[in-house]
Amino acid sequence: MASVIIGDGLMTTDGHLHASQMAVAVFRNSTQQWHVVLACGTFTYHDTPPFTLQWTTPSGQSVSSSQYKEGQFLLLLDNPVSGGSYTCRVPDSSASVACLHGNSTDVSSTVVVDDVKSRLTLLEAENRQVHADNRQLHADNRQLKEEQNQTNARIDSVSTLLSQHLHDERTKRVSFLATNLKDNTPSFHDVLILTTVHNNQGNGYNPATGKFTAPYNGTYCFMSSLCGYGSGHVISVFLMVDGKTELFVDTQFGSAVDYDAASLQAVVSVRAGQSVWLQVNGDINQFYSYSYSNSFSGFLVSYDL
Template sequence: MIRDGQLHASQMEVAVFSNSTQQWHVALACGTFTYHDTPSFTLEWTTPSGQSVSSSQYKEGQFLLLLDNPVSGGSYICHVPHSSASVACLHGNSTDVSSTVVVDDVKTRLTLLEAVNQQLKGSVMELEAEKQQLKESVMELKAENGQLKGHLDEANVMISNVSKHLLKQDNQTIARIDSVSSLLSQHLNDERTKRVSFLATYLNDSTPSDEDVLIPTTVLNNQGNGYNPATGKFTAPYNGTYCFMASLCAHGSGHDIDVCLMVDGKPELYVYTHISSAKSIDAASLQALVSVPAGQSVWLQANSDNNQFLNCNSFSGFLVSYDL
């Protein structure tokens, strides 16, 4: 019901932003009611042109009317519709309870301008914060670049000193040193520019047969494009030492996790666990550092017919270091 039996209409000092129109609106408030939640009725308003419109929303005991832009000045009257008098708990179910607020054109423009100004200030502050973050990121990149340049300078000095020492040798030795210098330079460049890693999950077949390749089809990372989700195999793009990992989950009493890591068709590492009758789910993992020549493939392979996997399996790997 109305708190003191009377309606009180007023123009809100602060404009209201509407998500539906994406605009700021001058808002008129009428109340005050004692309902905590939105009532089952609404107040109606009579505009200066005589048009009857319903309230836009209910908030904290007051019905709000968001005025269309541009705002029409004049008298706005709020009242309870006759059909809602009893629901609104008016004395004697009267529909004569109303309140009038006079809207001034100049005041409404100032209210809207103030709201837009505050919004712009907020946007400027956000832009300043983003600008500061960008400055910090640039400074971090400069620091990293300085460290990298320092490492390259040290490597170049080392190569230069070795070259000077060996220039006293015969032409064959000099040729070999030039070759080594070129390889070192290429290696340093590879370390800076070439990255290899992959992560794939979700097996295409949860019950593979013995010697079937486990094929995770959802690729979350494939830097260097070494992993093929169609075959489940990773092919090394460069000679080097690689780290391979697998996380395997299985379910069903009496089933196993029986998998081996294959390198160029040969088993490199096995993982095995049996799900006892007291368990319904088990997990296992493997990790191996392997020297793999460029073009050679690595994959996971079922080692029996008794595997029954869940979807939370993954196969991943990354290049640890290049071979010169």
């Protein structure tokens, strides 16, 4: 595929060059400065022309165009801007490429640059940039304030939780210890009721029922020490949590042994209102009657937030 461009002389809108000073300055990243811009054109090429324009400065220096954009060759003036006449033309070496022949080879256009007007143009551009930067700073500041408010809200929330946690650590203390078994020969599925309460912090243990009811959601540790008596009998006890077996201990006495001991310990998760107790398994359990021989105890390890 090929493109063919057909034109008469310079391919501009009217066959002539028109030099002018753009009303708005341009910011150049390479210099990090605003520049007054001169334009020369306007060309009808679809793409960049196969030649460039030369500019003659007021001091007589010849410089090439800085860039080509939207049909015009542009020249970005250095700062500070030198006032005077700037002329754009097609260099002689590019005359044939630009389709210039005969008397039409000297095609040029001149624009007079006022250095005061140029400084005003630069100041206006810088002022617009300052306003734009200020608007962006205000927007960034609002965003930072919103983020800070959100952060403060999260900090306040965590602080509240920590304060509540510390308060709970001081106030939500639960522990109990009970001894003195009410019935030394309980029946199958009976609850072991220990009637003497030595400690009942949080009032969770009920000596009338033998059951501990959790006042808070949390992790609890429960322990029991049991002593059996009489040959041919056993100690067979479940630790029950809300009606479900959590742990089981079992020991049998030999014919020549009248005493035996068993113990259990468990760390379990218990919801507020759920009960924990010791329950007999079998019907040949027999416990030693000394009041301190059997015990049931527990304490709150940590409560759930």
